[in-house]
Amino acid sequence: MSGTSGGTYLGMPAFPEAAHDAVRDTTLRGNLRHATHTIRAKRAHAVAEVSDWAELREAGKRIKDHTLRHLDRYLVQVEETVTAAGGTVHWAADAEEANRIVAGLVRETGESEVVKVKSMATQEIGLNEALEAEGIRAYETDLAELIVQLGKDRPSHILVPAIHRNRGEIREIFAREMSEWGRPAPEGLTDSPAELAEAARLHLREKFLRAKVGISGANFVVAETGTLVVVESEGNGRMCLTLPETLISVVGIEKIVPTWRDLEVFLQTLPRSSTAERMNPYTSMWTGTSDSDRADGPRTFHLVLLDNGRTDTLADEVGRQALRCIRCSACLNVCPVYERAGGHAYGSVYPGPIGAILSPQLRGTGSEIDASLPYASSLCGACYEVCPVAIDIPEVLVHLRERVAQGGTATREGAKVVLRPAKGHAAERAAMRAARWAFGRPGALRAGQRLASRTRRLHPRTLPGPGRAWSESRDLPPVPAEPFRDWWRRTNGGEDGAK
Ligand code: SF4
Numbered sequence: 138m139s140g141t142s143g144g145t146y147l148g149m150p151a152f153p154e155a156a157h158d159a160v161r162d163t164t165l166r167g168n169l170r171h172a173t174h175t176i177r178a179k180r181a182h183a184v185a186e187v188s189d190w191a192e193l194r195e196a197g198k199r200i201k202d203h204t205l206r207h208l209d210r211y212l213v214q215v216e217e218t219v220t221a222a223g224g225t226v227h228w229a230a231d232a233e234e235a236n237r238i239v240a241g242l243v244r245e246t247g248e249s250e251v252v253k254v255k256s257m258a259t260q261e262i263g264l265n266e267a268l269e270a271e272g273i274r275a276y277e278t279d280l281a282e283l284i285v286q287l288g289k290d291r292p293s294h295i296l297v298p299a300i301h302r303n304r305g306e307i308r309e310i311f312a313r314e315m316s317e318w319g320r321p322a323p324e325g326l327t328d329s330p331a332e333l334a335e336a337a338r339l340h341l342r343e344k345f346l347r348a349k350v351g352i353s354g355a356n357f358v359v360a361e362t363g364t365l366v367v368v369e370s371e372g373n374g375r376m377c378l379t380l381p382e383t384l385i386s387v388v389g390i391e392k393i394v395p396t397w398r399d400l401e402v403f404l405q406t407l408p409r410s411s412t413a414e415r416m417n418p419y420t421s422m423w424t425g426t427s428d429s430d431r432a433d434g435p436r437t438f439h440l441v442l443l444d445n446g447r448t449d450t451l452a453d454e455v456g457r458q459a460l461r462c463i464r465c466s467a468c469l470n471v472c473p474v475y476e477r478a479g480g481h482a483y484g485s486v487y488p489g490p491i492g493a494i495l496s497p498q499l500r501g502t503g504s505e506i507d508a509s510l511p512y513a514s515s516l517c518g519a520c521y522e523v524c525p526v527a528i529d530i531p532e533v534l535v536h537l538r539e540r541v542a543q544g545g546t547a548t549r550e551g552a553k554v555v556l557r558p559a560k561g562h563a564a565e566r567a568a569m570r571a572a573r574w575a576f577g578r579p580g581a582l583r584a585g586q587r588l589a590s591r592t593r594r595l596h597p598r599t600l601p602g603p604g605r606a607w608s609e610s611r612d613l614p615p616v617p618a619e620p621f622r623d624w625w626r627r628t629n630g631g632e633d634g635a636k
Contacts, residue, residue, distance in 0.1 A: 179413035218363030222425025236267035255279035256354030293480025384435035446499035468520035511537035
């Protein structure tokens, strides 16, 4: 979750419950519809301009698959190249270890505040809360993250975390909260985009100039040189990456690309697929530390490589493709479920279709919310169509549904994945077993169908027991007067299609 925001994802209700409330919020629905439709149309236009988009998509998929297959080798290479460039590499198995490492590194500097570049990895591990518990204040500097942090809110979109807020709401948040965190909002602030941006710029500028420690994630890590890459649109990232003396970057182990040539592919697909831009406005790259007073960049650099469920995900042959994700958010913007339910209902920093397959793999399907996420989709396939690294999200969703239904819940306990039999799906499994028995015995199936036809007037209109809720909101299809096989034999001269 975001920063020192007021909300938490812990103990969130299952997706249907959370979405049930969200879809009744007409302001939220209006904000989401307007924003997702605008981005979606612009993206389609930007992608259509590129004649070799399909080849770039395939190249991106292959590069990511190759890297994930040889991740052990590339991780070691990253450690060597980053160290050779003057940086220090730390390994974090889970969120707790990553937070402990980062808090310790900030404490060593003697500082009690840090500036942050927008980073999904640090939200995933709840870094801001962990730092706050250590007496360290983290300031989000991305405009949308700032809105979320000041509003004591949670992000609801990967790229536009405050997508659920309109301009009027943002004006109110700035006017009410900015003074609590530093420079207050100007008197008479209106909801014009230029005035809101200026208020944020003035508020953040004093923090950039004061900060001695910056914290970031990274979109990519180039293994051959140990170079980290942050792709952003506002320039706030560039300030955090160049002004502070100490830089700490928390990066998921799947963010590696082997070479600069490989990076070139993603620097073409990511901007068009995310913000519909031909070229990204601010692409910051740094390799180790800068050792001259006149050069930009940190004197001390730490890279924290984060696992937190990624090696478990990698072990799943179907599910591992989720690790190809470059967080462009195109799948959110085309998803009919996301458009109506909003990001908060997914109970994770990763909302939308990618969240529905990533969160249950990173966290296991042990909680109500994680077991419900694979069902938060109509399987329409729009997410797969737009994904610039061709992640077959519907395939993974069905795979994870199977895991939830058949395998029960899977939770991580330390390094191990523990499977427990499902309780809530016992009726579904019993029904499937009965169907398997009947379909494996054509004679019994035929006798059952004839009996059902002859007694069709006696059938109840609603199902008893656990099926009642289902049948109360649907009309059961009428049972035909004659089973299909009998009709076929009668109308085709006695030939029974059954083998
Ligand atoms: S799954 Fe694909 S479309 Fe969705 S955010 Fe990741 S890269 Fe983008």
